[in-house]
Amino acid sequence: MTENAGIHIDKLIYAIALLDGAKRIHSSATGADISRIGIPFYLLIGFSIENGLKALLEFQGQHQRELQRSHDLANLLAKTDGLCERLWPGTVKDVEHLSRYHKEYWFRYPERAATADVYKAESACMMVDHLLVQVAHLIGYRG
Template identity: 80%
Template structure:
């Protein structure tokens, strides 16, 4: 059984695993347009971002039920402490752009699907890699400064 104090680590590991799944989908169709792989790819990308943000929020002491149940990527990013400032220019806007599609389940249920204006798979993977790396770095530096 995992200690509650370490749940954020499992959540971040889950975010990384979801990103790895998206990368495998992308690598299975090299050069294909995003419309060919978009539904499963962006489903995993959205949940990777969500779990990464929730891992950081949990680490930072944000355990409220509404935070843990939220699928609003923009809202989750907005309440993190210190993450937005560390991201490369445009990364926060990229997360905010994907937020509507994720929050409204565009890639999760066919009745919610519509044509989404999304990024190329390579760009999305680079952005999420960058985001998760900074989340891990924040968690590591905040933990070591608390010791």
């Protein structure tokens, strides 16, 4: 077994932890408008999706070095084998929609985040949770 053999599992676990952080932010302000929690919430949502997709791509044989600097969620999703077909209708479009904000760092810098057109926190959490469950199934993780 190579040194990097389990890195995709670690990356998936990290993605799950990031989603958990987003859920905690949401639960701390239940019913609040997304403008109140959006910046930290969507920062975590974007990185959760990114790490989940990279976990799958690494499992599927993509080189870690090639993926390392990519924050383009739409491109990462398009490179996966078998994931899009497993996702709920509309999920691919949702990830593609968030991709621009994530790759252009809208949630890292406040001057851009104020104009992002995003979904309600509940919807985002459900979508990312579903995506990560499907990634886990494809890589055989039963954690």
